[in-house]
Amino acid sequence: MALSHAIMTALIEDEMSGYELAKAFDASLGFFWHASHQQIYQELRKLADKGWLCQRRVSQRGKPDKQLYALTAAGRDVLDDWVFATSRVRESKDDLLVKLYNLSDNNLPHLRAELEARREHMMGRLFLYERIRRRHYADPDTLPLRRKGVYLALLAGIRHGEQYLAWCDESLRLLADVQSPVA
Amino acid sequence: MALSHAIMTALIEDEMSGYELAKAFDASLGFFWHASHQQIYQELRKLADKGWLCQRRVSQRGKPDKQLYALTAAGRDVLDDWVFATSRVRESKDDLLVKLYNLSDNNLPHLRAELEARREHMMGRLFLYERIRRRHYADPDTLPLRRKGVYLALLAGIRHGEQYLAWCDESLRLLADVQSPVA
DNA sequence: CTGCCTTATGCAAAACATTGCATATACGAA
DNA sequence: TTCGTATATGCAATGTTTTGCATAAGGCAG
Known part of the structure; x- marks a missing residue:
């Protein structure tokens, strides 16, 4: 219900690839929202299917191609609405x-x-x-x-x-x- | 991986029904490990199938029957071992x-x-x-x-x-x- | 005597998360 | 030249959690 929103949040300012997102998660959002790379790749595809993200392939020198994902206007709207939904507290499960x-x-x-x-x-x-x-x-x-x-x-x-x-x-x-x- | 252990933990001292467990969770363990009644009922059956809990039906006056679950020796062993496994920190996902x-x-x-x-x-x-x-x-x-x-x-x-x-x-x-x- | 609350249990489906594996390129170190 | 590491993406299977629905008995209030 909210990994998708965390991902879109990470894409507010910059487009990123799945790999970069996984890193960004480890370094910032992931402090309170852990996600594995498999989860991220799966979710990215779903979000692109829904039209909330758009995708473009980029070739690189000396590295494999990467898929960059950027927030679309529709995605931006979904994200904005989500912020207004009331969220419930989750217990931490330690x-x-x-x-x-x-x-x-x-x-x-x-x-x-x-x-x-x-x-x-x-x-x-x-x-x-x-x-x-x-x-x-x-x-x-x-x-x-x-x-x-x-x-x-x-x-x-x-x-x-x-x-x-x-x-x-x-x-x-x-x-x-x-x-x-x-x- | 650990709801089962939380349930067994709740049964260390007393046998309980699913319903009572759900209440007990709300009042104690559930402060840091929330579980819905559906989850609890499902998990109880699994644990009974594995032989970690045993089950007995109890008739009540003016109330539906209930299934009481108690920790078996095998369950006790599993629980004891689990305590010694190193657990990783989960982020809270707020x-x-x-x-x-x-x-x-x-x-x-x-x-x-x-x-x-x-x-x-x-x-x-x-x-x-x-x-x-x-x-x-x-x-x-x-x-x-x-x-x-x-x-x-x-x-x-x-x-x-x-x-x-x-x-x-x-x-x-x-x-x-x-x-x-x-x- | 009708409707609502509490007790009591459960199914089915969907959503979400984890685990293990697989692939490929390039760079630097041994 | 082989090994490890970083970059880059993904499938398949399994496991966990949530959501929505369903049932059924008794008690209590209006």
Whole structure:
């Protein structure tokens, strides 16, 4: 219901190939909307069939041909309408939280390790976010409107990351002084 | 790949019917793992077919019969093993963040309204979480181990909610003094 | 006694997502 | 010259999730 819209969103300013889109997703929109290249290629074709994107083949030197996709006027309209539809909140579906319901002496060390891993992962993610913020969004108030929106999405990622990190720490602290079962 | 595990997790302590499970999901695990009743019924049958759950029909007075499902030893083993599998992080897929990439003078009022709505929604959610916390998890350090895990999951929800609320406020602030386009 | 709500379960189809595989060109390193 | 990596696209099968519909009994309000 919305990968299509995420893809069209990525094409607002520039036409792109499936491959470039996959990269762009990894570097921006994909922070909150992951999509594999297979999904992207399939969706691109569907969107082109519907007339929301148009396609043109481009030859390149030293590289295979690529298919560039651009938003059509019809696609632009669909996207604009979609923004006005009310969207519901989706829960995040984190395995780790379900696993924590199963916490026992037996799996405690493993779950501690998973918490550590999440902590590391999120730390790396935060460094990346912060670098992007410093480079492109240092002064949010002066940004043009659309960039403010992008900034707020990034900020959501940053705030979420900070909070998640703090939660990992708090969790590890609570689980730190649990006694190992007596042998 | 993990709805099945969430369901088995919900059955660790008590046998339940599909209907009861759906309710339990809405009130606890469903905070981070939403599942509709159709999904639950389908999954329950699959799990029973695999021998991870066992089924028994119970007649009730003044109500239709219900199918109770309980975790088998095999199911218990599968669940235990699953906890040890490393789980990857899933991104949250929030429509609103994608919509913010489309921010314009045109949709600004609508997106502000959506932010307000999220704010209200999350506020209600937080009240609920806090009530549960105060009632059942007032003193985390003294909880038995498994309950500590459940508490940490709840805490993740609380921290996430607080952060989300703050982000909504920050976003509304940034978008508050944007000039309406001159007519 | 009619209509609506809650309890209780389910089918079928469609939409969406993941996994594994397959193909091809070109560049640089060993 | 072979191997790995990056570019570039795709099929097929499977698995997961959503949407829409259907059934049926009992309780309660008007």
